Amino acid sequence: MNQVTEHGGGVWSLRVPIPDNPLGHTLVHVLDTDRGPVLVDTGWDDPGSWTELIGGLGALGIGIGDVHGVVITHHHPDHHGLSGRVREESGAWIAMHAADTAVVRRTRESDPGTWLDYLARKLAAAGAPEEHLAPLRAARSGGRTGTLPGLGAALPDREIVPGELLDLAGRRLRAVWTPGHTPGHVCLHLEEEHPAGLPGRGRLFSGDHLLPGISPHIGLYEDPDDQTVTDPLGDYLDSLERIGRLGVAEVLPAHQHAFTDSAGRVRELLDHHEERLTGLLALLAVPLTPWQLAERMEWNRPWDRIPYGSRNIAVSEAEAHLRRLVKLGRAEAVAGTEPVTFVAV
Incomplete structure (x- = not known):
């Protein structure tokens, strides 16, 4: 498949591979801006991905040194x-929402062992069995912590402020804060007439918030030092409705392909999560830990075929759904249980 797609009106997309990942x-x-090309996202930090990014830009007649800025969803x-490497090679600025900048800063500053301890604690509290916790403890005691992605992620130079136009010469790109997938996820609304005259209000760079055929992962916002009980799924559903009301002509997501019926896709995702919450209430007719709930939830494959790391993600998603049900008054924690179980009310 062609690596470069032209979307018209000075917008292109480049396919940058994600190694060993089903997303591809x-x-x-x-x-294109009056001060030079700006990238929306950069791709995975891998030599092969870098080569593809450089090649895609080259096909557009853009050298890496020409890149003016990087906007991160x-x-x-x-x-x-790859943002840090783009900046090193070009001097480009990097912009990100403050909530995600805080995650990057925390990841860079914390000892990886601390993160493994936190993960082990969280999973134990969620009811993970000892055989799942043992490899984490072994990695911690053996010092095998250098493989976690994102440890050296670049700190941005600029803050993306929700509701404001980004400082892009000759373009109208407005930030829309859409927490849920991450606390600082942003969509970017290109408030310019669609180049092919499609009806609607411009185009939306939707990152992972709105994808044509995938429901993005909604897990817990990980901050070991913050005791606030967040509601990522509630944030995501609110953000979805906000995007649905924009009435954009076309969505340019960070995975899969561009698509037009944003309002229809928003409705599908809202319905999907409502069905999922209803299904979880049926499972919670008996008290379950978050781990037990994750084991019983429907995933894209049976639980016994879900790899180790993906189980951690699945449990985080189960907890996000539990928090939503508790907040809605449809489930509650069972007093005195350890690890805590939840039951429908």
């Missing part, structure tokens, strides 16, 4: 991974 690639968008390594 990140769509890095290139936006969220801090995940398949989006922000």
